[in-house]
Amino acid sequence: MTPQLDEYVEAEIQRLLTENGAIAEQGITLQRREHLLVLGGEVESAQRRDEICRQITTNFPDVEIACDIGIVRAAAPSEVEEIS
Secondary structure, three states, X not given: OOOOOOHHHHHHHHHHHHHOXXXXXXXXXXXXXXXXXXXXXXXXXXXXXXXXXHHHHHXXXXXXXXXXXXXXXXXXXXXXXXXX
16 A cells, blocks of 8 residues: 655655765755655766665655656866857
């Protein structure tokens, strides 16, 4: 049986995101959609995104999540931007 997604589960996950030493991420948003929790925001690498999703699924195995976290470009630009 899947637990009801409510503000308490959402708060526990938000606490995990900010207080867990492996994550320590405050820029991740949570959005409840019926039985699904959608994670949003941006992080600096695919590995970081995967670790965040892994930590949440490990600590909350009964919560169905969709990991919609984007990757920001952290490297220097490869071409010159022309400003007109």
